[in-house]
Amino acid sequence: MRKSLGKRILVHCVLIVLGVAMVVPFLWMLSTSLKGYHEIFRYPPNWIPDRFQWSNYLKVWKLAPFGRFYLNSLFVGIVTTVGQVITGVLAAYAFARLEFKGRDRVFMLFLATLMVPTQVTLIPTYIVMSRIGWINSYQCLIVPFISTAFSVFLLRQFFLTIPPELEEAAIVDGCSKLRFIFTILMPLAKPAIASVALFGFLGSWNSYLWPLIVINSNDMRTLPIGLRYFVSQQGGGSEWHYLMAASLIVMLPVLLVFFFAQKQFIEGIARSGVKG
Amino acid sequence: MKRLLVLSLVVILFLSAIPTAFASKVTVPFWYAVGGNAGRVFQEMVDEFNATNPRVFVDAVYTGNYGDTAQKVTASIAANTLPAGGLIPAAPLFTGRNGNYLIDEYLHGPQGLDMDDFYDEFWNYNRYQGRIASLPFNNSTPVLFYNKDILKEAGLEPVAPETWDELVAMSIHLRDWAQQNRVRNFFPINMRNQDWMLKGFILQNGGELMNEDYSAALINEPAAVEALEFWVSLIDQNLMPAGVHDRAREQFIAGNLAFLFDSTAGVGSISQTVEFEMATAMLPGHKRRAVTLGGAGLTMFPSKPEVQDATWEFLTWLLSPENVVRWSSATGYVPVRKSALESEEIQNLFQEQPYYKAAFEQLEHVVSMEQFWELGALDEAIVNLISNIEYKALTPQQAADKLVKELAEEIKRNR
Numbered sequence: 184m185r186k187s188l189g190k191r192i193l194v195h196c197v198l199i200v201l202g203v204a205m206v207v208p209f210l211w212m213l214s215t216s217l218k219g220y221h222e223i224f225r226y227p228p229n230w231i232p233d234r235f236q237w238s239n240y241l242k243v244w245k246l247a248p249f250g251r252f253y254l255n256s257l258f259v260g261i262v263t264t265v266g267q268v269i270t271g272v273l274a275a276y277a278f279a280r281l282e283f284k285g286r287d288r289v290f291m292l293f294l295a296t297l298m299v300p301t302q303v304t305l306i307p308t309y310i311v312m313s314r315i316g317w318i319n320s321y322q323c324l325i326v327p328f329i330s331t332a333f334s335v336f337l338l339r340q341f342f343l344t345i346p347p348e349l350e351e352a353a354i355v356d357g358c359s360k361l362r363f364i365f366t367i368l369m370p371l372a373k374p375a376i377a378s379v380a381l382f383g384f385l386g387s388w389n390s391y392l393w394p395l396i397v398i399n400s401n402d403m404r405t406l407p408i409g410l411r412y413f414v415s416q417q418g419g420g421s422e423w424h425y426l427m428a429a430s431l432i433v434m435l436p437v438l439l440v441f442f443f444a445q446k447q448f449i450e451g452i453a454r455s456g457v458k459g
Numbered sequence: 460m461k462r463l464l465v466l467s468l469v470v471i472l473f474l475s476a477i478p479t480a481f482a483s484k485v486t487v488p489f490w491y492a493v494g495g496n497a498g499r500v501f502q503e504m505v506d507e508f509n510a511t512n513p514r515v516f517v518d519a520v521y522t523g524n525y526g527d528t529a530q531k532v533t534a535s536i537a538a539n540t541l542p543a544g545g546l547i548p549a550a551p552l553f554t555g556r557n558g559n560y561l562i563d564e565y566l567h568g569p570q571g572l573d574m575d576d577f578y579d580e581f582w583n584y585n586r587y588q589g590r591i592a593s594l595p596f597n598n599s600t601p602v603l604f605y606n607k608d609i610l611k612e613a614g615l616e617p618v619a620p621e622t623w624d625e626l627v628a629m630s631i632h633l634r635d636w637a638q639q640n641r642v643r644n645f646f647p648i649n650m651r652n653q654d655w656m657l658k659g660f661i662l663q664n665g666g667e668l669m670n671e672d673y674s675a676a677l678i679n680e681p682a683a684v685e686a687l688e689f690w691v692s693l694i695d696q697n698l699m700p701a702g703v704h705d706r707a708r709e710q711f712i713a714g715n716l717a718f719l720f721d722s723t724a725g726v727g728s729i730s731q732t733v734e735f736e737m738a739t740a741m742l743p744g745h746k747r748r749a750v751t752l753g754g755a756g757l758t759m760f761p762s763k764p765e766v767q768d769a770t771w772e773f774l775t776w777l778l779s780p781e782n783v784v785r786w787s788s789a790t791g792y793v794p795v796r797k798s799a800l801e802s803e804e805i806q807n808l809f810q811e812q813p814y815y816k817a818a819f820e821q822l823e824h825v826v827s828m829e830q831f832w833e834l835g836a837l838d839e840a841i842v843n844l845i846s847n848i849e850y851k852a853l854t855p856q857q858a859a860d861k862l863v864k865e866l867a868e869e870i871k872r873n874r
Contacts, residue, residue, distance in 0.1 A: 221732045224709035226644055246499065306534055313538035395523050396531045399488065399542070411523050414494055422495055 216427035266329035267383040275338035341375035488542035492528035541760040544770040550756035551830040555587025584827040593756030599724040619740030649707035650720035654841035660686040662749035673831040679859035687855035701849040723818035726791035
């Protein structure tokens, strides 16, 4: 069944416009990151810098301890993601399969926490952390985010689509609940887990306010705070060329993950669609 | 698995042993809210202090811009995890308001500073209910930047306007010149930090912002409303764009403005960036000359006596005349000490980079307010007022009345 030529042209026009809208900011970022400060606000704007200032990248790397920030961000991001997947799978399994009194009410309560904005819980969480003595530690960056209502919700919805007969059959064959979760349920739920992991990692990677507030020493800080070193108060004016170079450095791994994993994301969604 | 566990235990033990290496030193946790170039200069000064001072180690951490830092300090006050000192915005509100007048005590103690060497208005800016609660350090004032090339091209003398009337006359000439010559995207005037600039206009017109005891705003008095009307007249005559004040500096750098009202703290980066001939001048006056004051302050939070002493030592080191000179010439923040302004280095700086001269020499015209809790609300209200009058949602009188009423309600809620 081929679509008519007119229709295909129309679809492609829309796609091209959307594609350009997505790519232009990145190109602009790249261009700004290679400019000298005086070129940034030139009008009309120039896309190609007068002279390519590759040194901006080197400078950025030297001006703030980005290597260290990178390690911190990776460590915190990976641990948070793994934690979210583990707690999410277990909680979602309980909400989807186990029978206990008040299960759905507890689940609703859980979902309700999605409505509470982070700003509201910021200070209470901070006070809890400081009572435990965790201010200025990696735990403090990880533990409050190790379980989220969003991941539990997403996984539960997915688990509900898996036929209960599968579990019954496994149990008849002598499989324990935990073993069922890890060897059968999780591989089946790959697409949902991939989404949870992606959101978890991005959330942690982009998080700014919490790390800023709870971390007081430079060697435990994460990348978003590193970016702030180039933004300044009323006085100095932000150093946009450095800021853009640093932003590109920060975005690179996420972009790469998207680039290489997009096939799997799409496949996952397509496959789960076939099943459903 | 077990091996990994042992290994990580060893690492943790090793890490926790590091602080004992500094045990003989007093560590001063210190937060600062200046980023970009100024942040780097500050960190260099801290490093130098640490290198030359065997007994004290200042652990300085950048805490984001003023807004971020205020949030961090607020959370830390609630949880009691404050550092020993900091360079933080609205410092008196985080100290004096909580009954912390450590700065005042040290200032009047045996290791005090020569207070007469600082401008009175700077002390005023660091007071809470009459008592000093922080020290001036990174203060800035607004200054007039002007593009000499454009003035010459339009057939004007490349000198700065001294009064509002001269500013308007020159701007009208520039506007007409731009129209005739089809110069696109050009405006004669724009202002960055518009709330700060409007305060200056009110003061220049002989108005006041707040009453004596900071219990009511006076922005709806005739002298202040006249200043608002003047502001609107700039927009009406197409001398200033409505709304896009946060882009003012970029417009100036791109050569699309003749006059830029901006902070002295921008002198360094603007003068190094522009590709035309520029100069700076004192803000034009009207009934009088007046410039407002901005910036954060150095302050202290309660800690162990030896840490407090060490913090004070660091703060006074930062404020030594040589360091004030160094800080000002590297950043464009105004020198807070009279002896610094008179120093040879600063006078040489005026010779080499005349842009600093106007910025620093208007200090005698500085008008400042004490810190009061609703100051943030006032600034926000002024930003709203400006967009209301610029877009004709309200007349200047209406907008001023609204602001005064809203601030009165806010004050009533808090006191």
